[in-house]
Amino acid sequence: MICLKKGLRFIFDKRYRFVILANKGVYDNMQDEALLNRKYEAIFGKRLNLDNPQTFNEKLQWLKLYDRNPEYTIMVDKYKVRDYIKEKIGEEYLIPLIGVWDNPDDIDFDALPDKFVLKCNHNSGLGMCICKDKSKLNIENVKSELKKGLAQDYYLTGREWPYKNVPRKIIAEKYMTDTSDSSDFTDYKFFCFNGYVDCVMVCLERSSGDTKFYFFDSNWNLKRLNTRGKNAPDGFTISKPSQMDKMFEIAAKLSKGLPFVRIDLYQSNDHIYFGEITFFPDSGFDANLLPETDKYFGNLIHLEDVK
Incomplete structure (x- = not known):
């Protein structure tokens, strides 16, 4: 039944069809700006405003096209970034x-x-x-x-x-793993804006096939920023990791000078480990963010600082 619904949607929904075909490489020869415009409209149902971007997802598309710092290639390389991290915060991470x-x-x-x-x-x-x-x-x-x-x-x-x-x-x-008796590794994804770390997205139960995503600020207050976390019950929380304050400090240091970046960290037996640096979460097509979150994060990215 699910396959039938997807098949019918592919036939009758041209926006959905474009996203599927784009992901399969049909439009690989399309110019960057043209593809980003079409994919953005297909996913969000509105035109991408590159002349005056306002939201988080819009500004990430703008940054793809116009923020071309060659050092970013090293920072996304999961092998070469190790030297970068060693220099910035130390090999122990x-x-x-x-x-x-x-x-x-x-x-x-x-x-x-x-x-x-x-x-x-x-x-x-x-x-x-x-x-x-x-x-x-x-x-x-x-x-x-x-x-x-x-x-x-x-x-x-x-x-x-x-x-x-x-x-x-x-x-x-x-x-x-998180601890010696754990079978999973919790992701802590920090949303950073030129040295300011607004919040961390905690990713739980990744191996279950039903990952849970919850946002917390630096004081460990729940932030209802996405469709999956907005309906959490009043007073909902999870245990604050022992090294969370230090992780916020590390994320701030690694993100300084960058208009936006997501810093992914882990904690294992009270030790912090670096995961990766992500410039474009969900490639700037995150429809799970609430509309007000899209605007809120967008306000924290200052494109005028991009050189």
Whole structure:
């Protein structure tokens, strides 16, 4: 039934059809600005205002097109960013690196520990392998998925130009959990505006297939900013991580001088680890943000400071 509904929508909804075809690469040859205009209108049902952008999602599209700091390519590279983080805040915040390769066939799986994470350095998700028990691993399938990941031109999916020239590699990192008896790793995603950290989005139950997203400010007050969190009951909260105040400080330091960036951090056994730097969450097409949040975050991005 779900497939039938999607099929009918594909036939009769031209905006939905455009998004699906764009994600499949049909419009890869379209110019950046033209594709962003069409995709924005297809998702939000209104024209993208690049002449005078006001909302968060609009300004992220503007930044894609006009904020071309070459250092961003290093910052989105999951391998090279390690040197950047080492210089900015220290090597102790890096998840231990096990290995790096250009080709999946070069990986010696026998030498890897029983638990590890494999991922491409230039994209988001495609090809990733989170291994919790190497004895159950289908190595040929893992290699096949990694090859698909390496072949992906991630820049084309949302025209996020920093990814365009990342030299593609595979990295292996230590498998991490929140605590010694935890089976999951909680994401803490900090929304940062030139050194000011407005809030953190906590991502819970990622392995369940039904991830929960909740926003909190630096005083650990719930902020009802998205469609998934607005209906949380009165007084709702979750336990504040022991290192949360320090994580806000780190996010502020890493985001200074950048009009907007999302800094992703983790906490494991009271130790903070760096996750990644994201310039365009949901590629600037986040329809889960409440309209008032879209405007609120948009007001915090000052495009006049972009050089």
